[in-house]
Amino acid sequence: MDLQLDGLTVVTDGRSLVSELSLDVPSGGVVGLVGPNGSGKSTALRCVYRTLRPSAGAVRIDGDDLSGLSLRRSAQLVAAMTQDGAVDLDFTVEEVVALGRAPHLRGNAALGPRERELCEAAMDRLGIRHLAARGVLSLSGGERQRVLLARALTQEPRILVLDEPTNHLDVRHQVELLSFLRGADLTVLVVLHDLNLAAAACDRIGVLSEGRLVASGAPEDVLTAGLVRDVFGVSAEVVTHPGSGDPQLLYSLTPTGG
């Protein structure tokens, strides 16, 4: 299913947090959204998983305005792995993963055998089966992040949005998660801070600055030294990964202080 941000605008207290953002995520594609702190990435994503209503513009799925769908129907199609989604109550890991089935169940119906299999498969895939009976509040940040992804997969979505999914993960789990996104048969919109991971994982990258899309395209076209300087205020040399051919940034640390 295609996901399209179509002139998405979010205004709060008279301030535009996101302005006329248009970005296409083709069916099965992986598109990264990058940008400095406060540039509007999470705000844009919140419109996709419907915790925020756009002030103007629309989120479209296969051309249809998402706001025309029931919340249950959109939760069947779109799963989110976000910092907002962190669980505050001390559910067990398996209870949290099972919550992913909620949009597909009627009322308080119990999980059937297929639902339980889906939960177990997601826990196996994320390497968290051994944590099934643990309370989520006792988990490390990286373990919890993997639980939230397992919950999203259990949802069996067609579209997956992720907000900084790697920020607590060690390097192995970062590589595993992004390899999974590349290989999954899902339409993926992912916010990443690490531009090198974004270059490796994404077909296309959109760059936000002060709520506006300032560049979008293939990683090699977008991640130039000039853009990184102008948007992030950082000097970087761009080299080509010898194996994958992806652009990779080498940063120079500028000495500060005396």
Ligand SMILES: Nc1ncnc2c1ncn2[C@@H]1O[C@H](COP(=O)(O)OP(=O)(O)OP(=O)(O)O)[C@@H](O)[C@H]1O
């Ligand atoms: N509910 C709100 N009311 C007022 N301002 C808000 C609200 N939510 C977000 N903002 C502001 O909107 C701007 C964009 O925030 P957002 O979280 O979308 O940025 P981001 O690009 O995801 O940042 P980061 O990289 O730091 O996570 C920030 O200046 C933030 O303070």
